[in-house]
Amino acid sequence: MPLEGLRGHRDLIAQLQAELEARPSHAYLFSGPRGVGKALVARGLALGMLCERAGRAQFCCTPDACPTRAGIAATSVAPGRTSRRGTAGSATDERCECCSACVQTALGVHPDFSYVARLANRSDVLIEQVRDLIAQLGIRPARAAHRVAIIDDAETLNVPAQNALLKTLEEPPGHAIIFAVSASERALLDTVRSRMRAVRFGGLTVEDLEAIVGERGEAEPGRIAAAARLARGSAARALELAGGDELPIGEILKALGAAKSLDYPNASRLAQELFASRETAAENFELIARLLEEILVSKICGAELTATEPGAARIMAELSESLTAEAIVDCMSAAVRAHDAIEAMANPRLQAEQWLLKAGRSARGE
Numbered sequence: 001m002p003l004e005g006l007r008g009h010r011d012l013i014a015q016l017q018a019e020l021e022a023r024p025s026h027a028y029l030f031s032g033p034r035g036v037g038k039a040l041v042a043r044g045l046a047l048g049m050l051c052e053r054a055g056r057a058q059f060c061c062t063p064d065a066c067p068t069r070a071g072i073a074a075t076s077v078a079p080g081r082t083s084r085r086g087t088a089g090s091a092t093d094e095r096c097e098c099c100s101a102c103v104q105t106a107l108g109v110h111p112d113f114s115y116v117a118r119l120a121n122r123s124d125v126l127i128e129q130v131r132d133l134i135a136q137l138g139i140r141p142a143r144a145a146h147r148v149a150i151i152d153d154a155e156t157l158n159v160p161a162q163n164a165l166l167k168t169l170e171e172p173p174g175h176a177i178i179f180a181v182s183a184s185e186r187a188l189l190d191t192v193r194s195r196m197r198a199v200r201f202g203g204l205t206v207e208d209l210e211a212i213v214g215e216r217g218e219a220e221p222g223r224i225a226a227a228a229r230l231a232r233g234s235a236a237r238a239l240e241l242a243g244g245d246e247l248p249i250g251e252i253l254k255a256l257g258a259a260k261s262l263d264y265p266n267a268s269r270l271a272q273e274l275f276a277s278r279e280t281a282a283e284n285f286e287l288i289a290r291l292l293e294e295i296l297v298s299k300i301c302g303a304e305l306t307a308t309e310p311g312a313a314r315i316m317a318e319l320s321e322s323l324t325a326e327a328i329v330d331c332m333s334a335a336v337r338a339h340d341a342i343e344a345m346a347n348p349r350l351q352a353e354q355w356l357l358k359a360g361r362s363a364r365g366e
Contacts, residue, residue: 003044006037007208007235009201013041016199020049024146025197026172029154031185032201034283035236039152041201042179046148049177050110053099101143111142117152125153127160134168137176147176154180155187155343162189169195183282184343203233213242232290237283248274252288253315255356256331257322259363262356271352281348285339285355292332295320299328323363330362331355 003013019025030038104110114136116129133149141147151157157165169178169192178196185193185200204212209228212235213219219227219242227241230249255262255270275281297303299320305313319328338351 007212008204009037024177027169027178027196028199029185029196030181030199033203033234034183035234036201036204038181038201042150042181046150047102047105049146049148050101050105050113050144051099052101112144112147114149118156124156124158125161127164130161130164137173141175149178151180154182155184162192166192186344204235209235209238213238230290232286249312253312256319257315259359262360267353267356270356271349275348275352278342278348281352282339282342285335288335289332292328296328299325327362331359334358
């Protein structure tokens with residue numbers, strides 16, 4: 001049921017489910033923009049393979065609304081210690097209709113399910129994590145037909161970790177299936193990518209994004225529509241734009257507005273403020289490309305400008321008037337190239353400095 005309720009990727013999900021039923025690959029690489037549902041699909045497929053009651057698309061667990069797991073979370077204690085039993089009247093006393101396998105998988109304690117992701121305060125997935133995963137995959141399944149593993153943040157696997165995983169990908173256990181989820185498949189070694197079944201996810205439609213944000217009920221319709229159009233297909237970004245965690249639209253637009261007089265010290269300062277980390281830089285360059293696209297369409301076609309706040313819309317209108325179409329295209333193309341370079345592990349601050357200086361030259365017509 002959860003997979004059927006996901007917005008977007010319907011044909012892709014149906015194809016994957018049919019493949020898993022007939023002849024599954026030993027490893028899948030889910031790649032695509034951040035926030036489009038890759039990890040949700042991977043977790044749904046894992047639940048479907050391990051469910052002991054229905055299975056596949058009809059697995060019985062509803063991960064977002066399970067009273068059993070909600071009660072466990074509510075009564076849990078510090079990490080590393082055993083959780084307490086629920087008291088009378090607590091959520092743990094409610095009886096959900098999930099099978100034990102679904103509940104254990106959703107909790108991450110199913111004996112045939114493994115989940116690996118970047119640890120808190122770490123920039124990469126460590127080789128020790130991969131070695132533990134390999135050891136688990138080498139054991140025959142205890143309850144299900146397969147051992148299922150999800151490697152989230154796969155683009156952050158460091159080179160030793162990738163090399164350790166490579167042996168398992170070359171000679172996979174017949175009972176194991178791996179779902180690797182990555183925002184950038186190019187960040188992985190060619191030898192690793194070539195031994196996995198590539199599955200590429202596109203961005204969600206504006207209609208799907210509006211529905212996702214609207215279901216939260218935390219924003220006005222106008223703001224929802226603007227967030228959906230500026231999110232470049234990412235549900236996570238749309239929710240950020242529509243919610244309280246604002247992306248730096250105003251700062252970016254002000255930098256574009258002042259690009260003609262931008263010198264290197266100011267470019268370096270802005271790069272440090274807005275593009276310091278790899279993830280932030282990639283997200284901001286995606287946002288820049290979308291904003292410039294909106295400005296270009298407005299300039300050429302006279303379309304209404306979209307922004308999440310009136311101040312941003314005003315600056316976008318001024319940029320549409322002051323910049324030539326060629327300058328807007330140059331800045332947008334440079335932003336896309338910078339984003340791709342960052343995804344390929346280039347230095348984010350250096351890419352930002354180069355883009356800001358390029359924007360200045362384009363604005364001056366140089």
